[in-house]
Amino acid sequence: MVFSTATTTSLAIFCKVVDNYGDIGICWRLSRQLQREHGIAVTLWVDNLESFQRICPAVAPEAAMQAVEGVTVRHWRGQDDVFSPSDVADIVIEFFACDIPPGYIDAMARCEPRPVWLNLEGLTAEEWVEGCHTLPSMHPRLPLTKHFFFPGFTGKTGGLLGEAALGEQRRQFQSDPHAVRDFLAGLGLTADEMASTKVSLFCYPGAPVAPLFDAWQADESPVTCLVPEGVASAAVQAFLGAGAAAGAARTRGALTVRVLPFVAQPDYDKLLWACDFNFVRGEDSFVRAQWAGKPFAWHIYPQDENLHHVKLRAFLQRYAMGIDSLVEFSLAWNGAREGEGDWTRLWQALEADMPRIGQRADEWQREMAALGDLARNLLKFARSLRSAAQ
Numbered sequence: 001m002v003f004s005t006a007t008t009t010s011l012a013i014f015c016k017v018v019d020n021y022g023d024i025g026i027c028w029r030l031s032r033q034l035q036r037e038h039g040i041a042v043t044l045w046v047d048n049l050e051s052f053q054r055i056c057p058a059v060a061p062e063a064a065m066q067a068v069e070g071v072t073v074r075h076w077r078g079q080d081d082v083f084s085p086s087d088v089a090d091i092v093i094e095f096f097a098c099d100i101p102p103g104y105i106d107a108m109a110r111c112e113p114r115p116v117w118l119n120l121e122g123l124t125a126e127e128w129v130e131g132c133h134t135l136p137s138m139h140p141r142l143p144l145t146k147h148f149f150f151p152g153f154t155g156k157t158g159g160l161l162g163e164a165a166l167g168e169q170r171r172q173f174q175s176d177p178h179a180v181r182d183f184l185a186g187l188g189l190t191a192d193e194m195a196s197t198k199v200s201l202f203c204y205p206g207a208p209v210a211p212l213f214d215a216w217q218a219d220e221s222p223v224t225c226l227v228p229e230g231v232a233s234a235a236v237q238a239f240l241g242a243g244a245a246a247g248a249a250r251t252r253g254a255l256t257v258r259v260l261p262f263v264a265q266p267d268y269d270k271l272l273w274a275c276d277f278n279f280v281r282g283e284d285s286f287v288r289a290q291w292a293g294k295p296f297a298w299h300i301y302p303q304d305e306n307l308h309h310v311k312l313r314a315f316l317q318r319y320a321m322g323i324d325s326l327v328e329f330s331l332a333w334n335g336a337r338e339g340e341g342d343w344t345r346l347w348q349a350l351e352a353d354m355p356r357i358g359q360r361a362d363e364w365q366r367e368m369a370a371l372g373d374l375a376r377n378l379l380k381f382a383r384s385l386r387s388a389a390q
């Protein structure tokens with residue numbers, strides 16, 4: 001097995017969809033970028049093709065194997081498959097410690113030289129990540145070493161996932177009013193809605209959406225809230241007073257709520273670029289909101305014992321730079337503050353700071369770009385492991 005820039009490097013990513021769309025969202029982005037920008041032959045093993053199809057409509061959910069945008073997609077059906085060394089890629093990535101099939105690991109141990117084996121971890125702003133990034137872990141039984149690779153917000157981590165052309169694509173889109181208008185019109189927005197403060201809303205079920213709607217409804221200036229179908233459904237249905245299928249919309253007071261179809265990943269980026277404020281969640285939409293360079297609030301994936309509040313605070317400490325309104329709003333949005341939030345006050349304070357928050361978003365996006373993107377950093381690390389082993 002040769003591992004150099006002169007021949008095509010192969011790489012396999014194993015992705016288990018724990019829930020929702022973030023697991024496959026991240027693995028798909030990484031696969032696509034490694035193939036497009038680095039000429040890597042990528043095989044993406046994924047156990048849930050239905051979830052994949054929602055963010056990438058070209059995926060056929062019943063296919064055992066298919067090529068999508070130059071990436072080989074394999075339906076990962078179980079742990080019992082048998083593999084031979086010729087099936088093994090030069091670089092093997094397990095996403096979120098997803099336990100790749102034992103048969104594949106056995107085949108890895110029989111490869112000469114052995115593949116680079118990385119565990120791509122979840123994103124957090126906590127400091128301990130710097131000490132764990134790139135640490136090795138020996139297999140207890142086989143002659144294999146796995147290394148941990150952590151995304152992150154500092155130069156001592158793997159950085160954030162983001163395509164090389166992303167910044168340029170965003171600038172082009174945002175500086176073309178016709179493109180923005182056509183895009184929003186395609187989602188059903190009226191001229192009045194386009195002229196209002198546009199907010200995209202993507203969050204988990206526990207978010208205090210109903211009281212925020214009340215605050216917006218009583219606001220002085222018009223707000224249009226764009227919410228993908230299935231998100232915050234209880235509050236959306238209550239506001240609409242009817243079903244919340246894509247296309248449904250209603251105005252009450254200063255607030256219009258419009259339900260959007262769940263769009264393909266590239267269109268979700270455009271939505272973030274076109275809005276004035278974005279509510280995002282999980283990991284992937286959270287990162288895309290950062291690349292959008294727009295003010296945003298993060299609804300973090302809930303964890304036991306409120307561990308997510310620690311992660312949220314760690315991020316805000318790096319990001320918010322003393323903008324108290326953003327910290328207050330974000331903590332309240334995630335239930336990390338005692339008592340009920342006064343959403344009128346929280347939103348008004350946030351609105352008043354919007355120019356500062358926008359500036360910070362822009363500056364942060366540039367700081368993150370300077371770290372180098374995750375795909376490039378990961379490949380560089382994999383190559384350094386390979387040369388050290390030779």
Ligand SMILES: Cc1cn([C@H]2C[C@H](O)[C@@H](COP(=O)(O)OP(=O)(O)O[C@H]3O[C@@H](C)[C@H](O)[C@@H](O)[C@H]3O)O2)c(=O)[nH]c1=O
Pocket residue numbers: 017018019020021022023024025026054055202228261262263264265266268280281282283284285286301
């Ligand atoms: C709203 C929307 C999102 N998307 C995409 C963007 C992202 O790739 C994906 C959403 O992923 P996320 O933001 O990460 O949120 P998420 O909640 O969907 O996903 C995850 O969160 C992680 C923290 C957990 O580990 C995962 O198990 C998973 O639950 O869906 C679209 O393509 N179109 C849309 O209309």
